[in-house]
Amino acid sequence: MAKKTQVFILEDDEQTRLSLINRLEREARFEVCASAGTIGESVPLLKTQRPDVLLVDLQLPDGESFGLIAAHTERAPDVPVLVISVFGDEKRVVSAIEAGAQGYLLKDDAGEDLTDAIDQVLAGEAPISPAIARHLIRRFQVASTGGAPKETAPRQDVLSEREIEVLRLASKGLTYQETAKMLGVSVNTVGTYTRRVYQKLAVSSRAEALFEARQMGLMSVDE
Amino acid sequence: MVARRFSTLELIGLGALYVLAPAVVLLGLYFVDRPDSPPPDHLIQPTFFQHSFVERPPVSGWRDMSVDQPRGRDETEPFTSIWYQLPLEGLPENPALLVVFPHAMLDVWRNDQRLYSSGEVRQPLRYERMPIIVPIGGVSGGDRLTVRMSRQSSWSGLGARVYITTAEQALRTTRSIRQIHLVLPWLILAFMAAFGIAVGLMYFLRPSQTAYGWYALMVTLWGLKTWHLLVESVPFLHFLWFSLGFVLLLWLVAELYFVNRYFAIDGYRAERWVSVISVVGLAVFVILALKAQGSLGFEILYFNARVVLNLWFLLVAFYIASRYFVAIRQRADFDSVSLWVASGVVVGVGIRDILFEQSLPINIVIPGTTYYLQYAVVVPLGLFGVQLVRRFVRDSRLATLRNEELNQLVDARTRALEHSYKKLGEEERLRVLAEERARLMRDMHDGLGGQLVHALALSERADDPDLQRSLRLALDDLRLIVDSLSPSEDGLQDLLASYRHRISKLLQRQNIDVEWHIDDDVATPDLRPDAALSILRILQEAVTNAVRHADCDRLIISLSQNADILVLSVADNGCGMPEDVTEHGINNMRVRANEIRAQVQVKSSPGSGTKITLLIPLEHTV
Numbered sequence: 001m002a003k004k005t006q007v008f009i010l011e012d013d014e015q016t017r018l019s020l021i022n023r024l025e026r027e028a029r030f031e032v033c034a035s036a037g038t039i040g041e042s043v044p045l046l047k048t049q050r051p052d053v054l055l056v057d058l059q060l061p062d063g064e065s066f067g068l069i070a071a072h073t074e075r076a077p078d079v080p081v082l083v084i085s086v087f088g089d090e091k092r093v094v095s096a097i098e099a100g101a102q103g104y105l106l107k108d109d110a111g112e113d114l115t116d117a118i119d120q121v122l123a124g125e126a127p128i129s130p131a132i133a134r135h136l137i138r139r140f141q142v143a144s145t146g147g148a149p150k151e152t153a154p155r156q157d158v159l160s161e162r163e164i165e166v167l168r169l170a171s172k173g174l175t176y177q178e179t180a181k182m183l184g185v186s187v188n189t190v191g192t193y194t195r196r197v198y199q200k201l202a203v204s205s206r207a208e209a210l211f212e213a214r215q216m217g218l219m220s221v222d223e
Numbered sequence: 224m225v226a227r228r229f230s231t232l233e234l235i236g237l238g239a240l241y242v243l244a245p246a247v248v249l250l251g252l253y254f255v256d257r258p259d260s261p262p263p264d265h266l267i268q269p270t271f272f273q274h275s276f277v278e279r280p281p282v283s284g285w286r287d288m289s290v291d292q293p294r295g296r297d298e299t300e301p302f303t304s305i306w307y308q309l310p311l312e313g314l315p316e317n318p319a320l321l322v323v324f325p326h327a328m329l330d331v332w333r334n335d336q337r338l339y340s341s342g343e344v345r346q347p348l349r350y351e352r353m354p355i356i357v358p359i360g361g362v363s364g365g366d367r368l369t370v371r372m373s374r375q376s377s378w379s380g381l382g383a384r385v386y387i388t389t390a391e392q393a394l395r396t397t398r399s400i401r402q403i404h405l406v407l408p409w410l411i412l413a414f415m416a417a418f419g420i421a422v423g424l425m426y427f428l429r430p431s432q433t434a435y436g437w438y439a440l441m442v443t444l445w446g447l448k449t450w451h452l453l454v455e456s457v458p459f460l461h462f463l464w465f466s467l468g469f470v471l472l473l474w475l476v477a478e479l480y481f482v483n484r485y486f487a488i489d490g491y492r493a494e495r496w497v498s499v500i501s502v503v504g505l506a507v508f509v510i511l512a513l514k515a516q517g518s519l520g521f522e523i524l525y526f527n528a529r530v531v532l533n534l535w536f537l538l539v540a541f542y543i544a545s546r547y548f549v550a551i552r553q554r555a556d557f558d559s560v561s562l563w564v565a566s567g568v569v570v571g572v573g574i575r576d577i578l579f580e581q582s583l584p585i586n587i588v589i590p591g592t593t594y595y596l597q598y599a600v601v602v603p604l605g606l607f608g609v610q611l612v613r614r615f616v617r618d619s620r621l622a623t624l625r626n627e628e629l630n631q632l633v634d635a636r637t638r639a640l641e642h643s644y645k646k647l648g649e650e651e652r653l654r655v656l657a658e659e660r661a662r663l664m665r666d667m668h669d670g671l672g673g674q675l676v677h678a679l680a681l682s683e684r685a686d687d688p689d690l691q692r693s694l695r696l697a698l699d700d701l702r703l704i705v706d707s708l709s710p711s712e713d714g715l716q717d718l719l720a721s722y723r724h725r726i727s728k729l730l731q732r733q734n735i736d737v738e739w740h741i742d743d744d745v746a747t748p749d750l751r752p753d754a755a756l757s758i759l760r761i762l763q764e765a766v767t768n769a770v771r772h773a774d775c776d777r778l779i780i781s782l783s784q785n786a787d788i789l790v791l792s793v794a795d796n797g798c799g800m801p802e803d804v805t806e807h808g809i810n811n812m813r814v815r816a817n818e819i820r821a822q823v824q825v826k827s828s829p830g831s832g833t834k835i836t837l838l839i840p841l842e843h844t845v
Binding site for chain 1: 661667668680
């Protein structure tokens with residue numbers, strides 16, 4: 001029997017946490033190896049546990065979890081982090097992506113949606129919403145929307161035409177399937193493009209989150 | 224600015240101009256100064272003149288005349304006299320003596336009978352300044368006519384044209400001379416006074432430009448001098464009036480200051496010394512003049528002081544000439560050329576006046592009836608005046624121009640500031656609005672949203688499907704509210720994208736194909752949040768209806784813009800329903816549409832699907 005996908009959950013509301021665990025464990029391939037309600041609780045747990053994927057709420061009683069995401073990504077780049085939130089809340093999701101997260105989930109997503117998203121991330125893809133796509137387009141100063149760039153774009157990374165196209169279609173609300181059909185590529189490829197965009201964003205802007213992580217003591221200075 | 228220097232050719236031209244200019248001025252003056260004079264053979268020659276005053280001509284055979292002369296004066300008396308004497312023979316009918324511009328006291332006798340007298344020869348002297356006519360009476364053999372002209376101090380300049388001619392001719396001559404030598408000088412005086420006042424006013428407006436002030440002072444002093452030549456008696460300070468040297472000296476000092484400032488050449492130390500010496504000298508001179516009244520010793524001192532003062536005069540004049548020279552050497556421009564011309568005029572006319580003066584006692588005919596220098600001085604004064612006015616106008620224009628430039632700059636800056644202020648205000652308003660929205664969203668997200676998810680989790684455990692559905696509906700609606708509050712660039716398009724993304728999985732699970740036809744030209748960047756929410760709710764209602772009740776496998780959602788109307792439609796290929804149906808939330812949709820003055824059209828018939836169209840007038844949604 002194949003090894004179960006180990007999931008770590010950081011969510012402060014106990015009922016929601018239980019519900020998430022419940023929804024995940026309904027599927028035999030998932031196992032919640034550990035869960036925590038605060039950042040403080042999760043730090044020692046993450047040192048002992050070896051999860052395959054992290055589901056992390058952004059707003060926790062002891063602060064926002066960007067630092068934790070950054071520290072974790074620095075330590076274990078291969079273990080993807082998914083942000084769980086009630087809404088798209090794109091601004092904070094983008095901040096989480098900058099810190100190293102690879103997508104987001106809605107807390108009330110039905111079980112299938114939840115496991116789909118985790119599978120997607122484990123397959124090297126990344127979920128995206130139109131609002132996040134719009135944010136990213138602005139961030140990378142892509143002129144496809146015709147609007148002037150609102151923020152300074154990360155300098156070292158320039159998106160490829162395909163990546164821009166994927167973002168543009170995502171911003172219009174097209175699903176990966178629709179996008180893949182339009183671009184004549186596989187669904188998997190579309191997800192990979194998104195993942196690459198996320199990585200480019202993170203590479204150029206994770207420093208701040210890392211600094212925060214050190215400030216919060218989530219990482220040692222020499223780490 | 225580096226001043227240009229004159230080239231050789233220009234210097235030659237300037238030399239020619241130096242001679243030409245006074246010639247032109249003299250020609251002009253001669254043209255004006257043409258009185259109806261008696262024929263030259265009516266001119267009589269003086270017989271005797273003496274440096275010191277004598278009561279009678281020391282000529283043998285000179286008959287006794289009663290000369291009303293204060294006694295007790297000796298030859299040190301600082302007066303000079305010139306005598307004319309002739310036998311009354313071969314005279315025309317009705318003869319008269321005509322003396323043109325005596326500039327002295329005049330006495331006329333026929334034998335020992337006095338025909339005319341200016342008064343006693345003592346201080347203050349009353350100089351005759353206009354032509355004098357003395358009728359002689361009938362001719363009888365052996366009678367003799369005697370004329371005496373007396374003046375203070377040196378005899379230089381003493382003497383005049385003396386004619387014996389007909390009374391009618393004398394009258395004509397007098398009349399024409401008065402016209403020329405009263406009307407013209409007064410006109411010039413008035414003109415220069417206007418100039419002086421104008422430049423004085425400029426000085427008042429621009430006190431930093433002291434050249435204006437010195438010029439005004441110069442003109443005033445010149446005016447004083449000219450006035451003195453015109454009036455026959457001055458109502459005050461007679462004793463000083465005869466030595467108008469002090470006016471001239473002050474004039475020279477003013478000129479020195481003016482020239483230095485006008486040409487901006489350095490000479491401040493020298494001018495200070497000159498002015499101090501001049502003023503002190505003048506003070507001494509005035510005291511001596513006052514003391515000289517009735518005291519012989521002081522009169523002698525006074526006389527000598529005049530000589531010294533005259534020498535000082537010359538010194539200052541030479542110094543000023545050197546200043547002119549410096550100015551001309553330093554700059555080759557219109558100013559220095561005009562100055563050069565003016566000084567040529569002054570020198571030329573001055574030489575003519577000296578010749579005229581020297582010729583007076585001996586009647587060598589130098590054209591003209593009087594001195595011209597006081598008029599010629601108008602040329603430099605006028606030129607300086609014109610230049611000063613030009614300078615003033617130019618400076619004023621420049622100042623106006625600068626002012627305008629400055630004003631424009633200030634206006635532009637003000638406009639820019641206002642603009643950026645407004646923009647800032649607008650941005651601030653938008654920022655506050657965005658912040659408020661963000662705060663509201665955070666509250667919903669962290670508070671209400673979290674609570675709803677919590678409740679949903681609880682209902683799952685309680686296995687209460689109704690409650691679950693109800694909570695999901697609440698969450699969905701909350702998401703619509705949050706979406707409608709999200710700032711977006713493309714308005715409705717962005718909202719539809721988010722909605723599309725959210726429902727795609729749901730519809731996929733229900734095996735419903737969705738076709739989206741979103742017209743890219745639809746642009747509603749300023750969509751109001753309440754309008755956005757109403758539209759989203761209506762759309763959600765329509766989609767939910769189709770999914771739940773229509774039993775369809777195909778959905779077409781389209782958005783287009785027709786002029787100012789947005790057209791949003793949801794069409795399914797389901798079972799359809801009667802068009803007048805009010806259930807399934809249709810009524811609800813109409814109520815919501817009404818809030819934003821939109822219209823809901825339902826097109827359906829059983830078996831051929833349903834199309835719900837929402838017509839949104841743009842003017843009410845932005």
